[in-house]
Amino acid sequence: MTALLTRETAQSIPADGPILSARAVVKRFGQTEALRGVDLDIEPGEVLAVMGPSGSGKSTLLHCLAGVLAPDDGSVVFDGIEISRLNERQRSLLRLNRLGFVFQFGQLLPDLTAVDNISVPLLLSGVRRNEALKRADDWLERLGLGDAGQKLPAELSGGQAQRVAVARALVTNPTVLFADEPTGSLDSLAAEQVMNALLDQVKAAGTTVVIITHDPRTAAYADREVIVRDGRIPAGNGVRSA
Amino acid sequence: MESSLALLGLLCPQPSYGYDLKHAYDRFFATRRPLAFGQVYATLSRLIRDGFIVALGEEAGDGPDRKRYAVTDQGRDRIGQWIFTPDPPNDHLQSNLFAKTIIALLIEDDAERLLDLQRAEHMSRMREFTALKREADIAHVLIYDYAIFHIEADLRWIDLTSARLLELRKDVAQR
Ligand SMILES: Nc1ncnc2c1ncn2[C@@H]1O[C@H](COP(=O)(O)OP(=O)(O)OP(=O)(O)O)[C@@H](O)[C@H]1O
Numbered sequence: 001m002t003a004l005l006t007r008e009t010a011q012s013i014p015a016d017g018p019i020l021s022a023r024a025v026v027k028r029f030g031q032t033e034a035l036r037g038v039d040l041d042i043e044p045g046e047v048l049a050v051m052g053p054s055g056s057g058k059s060t061l062l063h064c065l066a067g068v069l070a071p072d073d074g075s076v077v078f079d080g081i082e083i084s085r086l087n088e089r090q091r092s093l094l095r096l097n098r099l100g101f102v103f104q105f106g107q108l109l110p111d112l113t114a115v116d117n118i119s120v121p122l123l124l125s126g127v128r129r130n131e132a133l134k135r136a137d138d139w140l141e142r143l144g145l146g147d148a149g150q151k152l153p154a155e156l157s158g159g160q161a162q163r164v165a166v167a168r169a170l171v172t173n174p175t176v177l178f179a180d181e182p183t184g185s186l187d188s189l190a191a192e193q194v195m196n197a198l199l200d201q202v203k204a205a206g207t208t209v210v211i212i213t214h215d216p217r218t219a220a221y222a223d224r225e226v227i228v229r230d231g232r233i234p235a236g237n238g239v240r241s242a
Numbered sequence: 243m244e245s246s247l248a249l250l251g252l253l254c255p256q257p258s259y260g261y262d263l264k265h266a267y268d269r270f271f272a273t274r275r276p277l278a279f280g281q282v283y284a285t286l287s288r289l290i291r292d293g294f295i296v297a298l299g300e301e302a303g304d305g306p307d308r309k310r311y312a313v314t315d316q317g318r319d320r321i322g323q324w325i326f327t328p329d330p331p332n333d334h335l336q337s338n339l340f341a342k343t344i345i346a347l348l349i350e351d352d353a354e355r356l357l358d359l360q361r362a363e364h365m366s367r368m369r370e371f372t373a374l375k376r377e378a379d380i381a382h383v384l385i386y387d388y389a390i391f392h393i394e395a396d397l398r399w400i401d402l403t404s405a406r407l408l409e410l411r412k413d414v415a416q417r
């Protein structure tokens with residue numbers, strides 16, 4: 001089990017069927033039923049947009065898919081692993097080694113330069129500092145951030161900061177990248193640059209992507225979209241009918 | 243877009259052969275299919291007739307693509323007038339989609355579903371344009387931007403209408 005949680009073994013697992021699969025997932029916060037039985041299959045290498053009104057349960061769904069939250073009912077299977085059976089330590093290992101995250105803002109460590117921010121996940125998973133910085137530098141280049149490496153987050157534009165966040169999320173070569181409104185605070189051009197950079201990298205690496213967005217222009221970069229409404233994904237939308 | 247004005251505008255920087263003009267047009271303006279030669283020459287003869295361009299030094303016996311064309315002062319004025327006259331904003335006050343939504347509510351059919359079907363159709367077109375845009379040169383990026391923003395406007399209307407369906411359904415039922 002623990003072996004599946006690390007990146008090294010990930011590539012050897014045959015990618016047959018969905019990489020991520022939710023069945024009848026329910027999540028409550030007190031009286032609020034945020035997810036009311038969600039079914040969703042995500043194929044390996046697929047870029048999926050999750051859309052839907054505010055408060056419909058998109059972020060809650062993402063947190064359940066990524067093992068951040070444990071569902072109250074139903075199952076989430078990632079690459080053959082039933083996530084809800086993992087303990088907290090195993091889930092955090094899974095997130096560190098197999099998953100990447102990008103949020104709307106405020107995710108970079110303010111006292112670290114861009115290149116240091118990108119190297120953090122590598123250092124956490126035991127890569128030596130010199131090697132980590134070398135790889136982080138390479139990611140700066142790939143995302144068109146060549147001259148921003150020594151800047152602090154406060155000195156970056158919103159679009160640059162998001163590209164640093166994308167680099168940080170991808171530097172460990174995750175199996176699935178989760179993004180919650182990654183272009184939500186950007187203007188059209190900066191959003192386009194972030195999405196182009198993101199898509200170039202994930203398509204080259206075959207990374208699966210789940211991206212929550214209100215913005216149809218951002219969703220249009222995905223291979224398909226699902227709509228979450230009142231804690232549900234309409235039948236036939238999330239799972240291909242048998 | 244008026245292709246005759248775009249062709250006239252392309253002649254403003256310098257005189258050009260019909261053949262080159264067609265290719266300049268395709269480079270900037272063609273999206274799905276290139277402009278037909280026949281249409282280029284038909285347009286050019288109309289522009290000559292209207293005094294906006296003249297044909298230069300015809301080589302005897304050569305076809306129309308061996309002629310060079312140059313803009314006249316009158317043609318230049320026409321272009322200046324065209325580019326600095328703002329287009330009227332499109333009213334969009336009568337939309338098919340709005341009518342379908344009202345009728346669906348009136349016959350108590352599934353208005354939500356028709357909006358969902360339309361959303362899927364629009365998203366699919368937007369995905370197509372976004373993919374093309376990722377491969378396009380800067381001039382065509384602008385063309386796709388324009389199309390994408392207009393599809394987006396419809397999508398925003400669809401989302402808002404979907405959020406307002408409950409209220410709309412009550413209102414329609416009372417009339
Ligand atoms: N930690 C929490 N505690 C209590 N209620 C919560 C919590 N997180 C989410 N909720 C509730 O669950 C529902 C779904 O919230 P969620 O954040 O998943 O929506 P969303 O679709 O991401 O919305 P938005 O587009 O505004 O980000 C909402 O009613 C919200 O108030």
Ligand SMILES: [Mg+2]
Pocket residue numbers: 058059060180
């Ligand atoms: Mg959210």
